[in-house]
Amino acid sequence: MNCNDYKKSIFLYAELSTLEKAEVDMHIKGCDNCFALFHATQKMQISLNRIAQVKVAPENAAKLTRAIMTKINGTTASKWHHFFTLSFHSPSLKISLSLLSALIIVTFSLESFNHSILSKQFLKQPSQGSVTLDSKVFREKASQRKGKASFFVDCLSPFKSNQYSLECLKNKFK
Amino acid sequence: MDQEAELDLIKKAMKGDAVAFRLLVEAHQGLAYSIAFRFTRNEQESEDIVQEAFLKIWKNILRYEREFRFKTWLSKIVTNLSLDYLKSAYKKNNIDKNANDYTMIATSDENKLEADELKGIVYQLAEQLTKKQKAVFVLRDLEQLESEEVCRILQLSNGNMKSNLYYARLKIKEGLQKIYKNDELQRL
Numbered sequence: 001m002n003c004n005d006y007k008k009s010i011f012l013y014a015e016l017s018t019l020e021k022a023e024v025d026m027h028i029k030g031c032d033n034c035f036a037l038f039h040a041t042q043k044m045q046i047s048l049n050r051i052a053q054v055k056v057a058p059e060n061a062a063k064l065t066r067a068i069m070t071k072i073n074g075t076t077a078s079k080w081h082h083f084f085t086l087s088f089h090s091p092s093l094k095i096s097l098s099l100l101s102a103l104i105i106v107t108f109s110l111e112s113f114n115h116s117i118l119s120k121q122f123l124k125q126p127s128q129g130s131v132t133l134d135s136k137v138f139r140e141k142a143s144q145r146k147g148k149a150s151f152f153v154d155c156l157s158p159f160k161s162n163q164y165s166l167e168c169l170k171n172k173f174k
Numbered sequence: 175m176d177q178e179a180e181l182d183l184i185k186k187a188m189k190g191d192a193v194a195f196r197l198l199v200e201a202h203q204g205l206a207y208s209i210a211f212r213f214t215r216n217e218q219e220s221e222d223i224v225q226e227a228f229l230k231i232w233k234n235i236l237r238y239e240r241e242f243r244f245k246t247w248l249s250k251i252v253t254n255l256s257l258d259y260l261k262s263a264y265k266k267n268n269i270d271k272n273a274n275d276y277t278m279i280a281t282s283d284e285n286k287l288e289a290d291e292l293k294g295i296v297y298q299l300a301e302q303l304t305k306k307q308k309a310v311f312v313l314r315d316l317e318q319l320e321s322e323e324v325c326r327i328l329q330l331s332n333g334n335m336k337s338n339l340y341y342a343r344l345k346i347k348e349g350l351q352k353i354y355k356n357d358e359l360q361r362l
């Protein structure tokens with residue numbers, strides 16, 4: 001390493017490891033230029049430390065705190081934001097919601113299962129005066145109604161006269 | 175304030191506890207102001223930056239990452255706001271980039287510069303540094319934060335931080351050398 005390589009290390013002496021510092025120390029013992037640079041940079045660092053020691057503080061700390069808190073308390077919306085975001089981050093709420101949805105699913109499944117059993121029982125033993133919604137029964141009744149309607153169909157042709165239709169119906173009822 | 179007590183206050187603030195947050199403000203506003211002032215050299219602007227920084231933290235408190243100290247997070251926000259301010263101030267030419275006026279103060283007393291004068295000169299020389307160099311210089315040399323903390327705040331690698339610090343110190347030294355004509359710094 002030459003003097004130029006040591007220059008950077010001299011400026012960054014405080015940031016060096018113990019081993020690196022020892023290397024610089026060795027070099028400056030035998031190099032006047034680097035020793036002078038080391039001396040000058042250390043002097044500057046002492047001056048900078050002195051500046052750093054001068055505490056910089058707000059003129060009125062309590063006033064600054066009040067100003068900050070006024071701004072924070074003004075953001076009322078953030079309280080709701082905090083509440084909702086926190087609620088959705090909360091593991092206990094997540095578990096509770098999962099359990100609730102599971103409970104709702106189970107309840108609905110049981111309900112529909114019970115309902116289907118009850119419907120079947122009603123179909124087997126229809127109670128008096130009840131209306132039974134069974135497709136087979138519905139189809140039979142419909143075909144019966146259709147038969148009754150077709151009984152008069154040939155008398156009600158639009159191509160025949162009203163007189164003919166009346167005569168035809170009278171004959172049917174005879 | 176120890177780390178455990180601080181974490182407890184942060185947890186309370188996360189639940190919207192403004193009283194807990196106030197304690198965090200009281201404990202850290204000094205540091206925030208100090209960083210802002212060392213960057214901006216303007217009292218009113220520094221107070222505004224501190225207020226904005228804490229408001230930002232309050233709004234984003236749920237994003238707090240435990241591996242970072244609260245002061246690191248705060249310093250990072252204050253540094254970014256300060257650099258933003260300097261950028262806009264430079265654009266408006268509010269800050270004199272040609273710090274020639276210090277020469278007048280300096281040469282008025284050739285033997286010794288008073289501490290206040292030296293401080294003024296260093297701050298003015300720091301105005302001539304690049305954004306990164308100034309940030310590293312202010313945090314490491316003026317705020318005296320640990321190197322690792324400076325890297326975390328500025329999100330720089332150790333090598334990058336050291337490189338910026340080297341050029342910052344070199345420029346400050348060269349600037350001081352011009353003023354301390356009969357001083358030992360002149361020997362180089």
Ligand SMILES: [Zn+2]
Nearest residue numbers: 003031033034
């Ligand atoms: Zn050398």
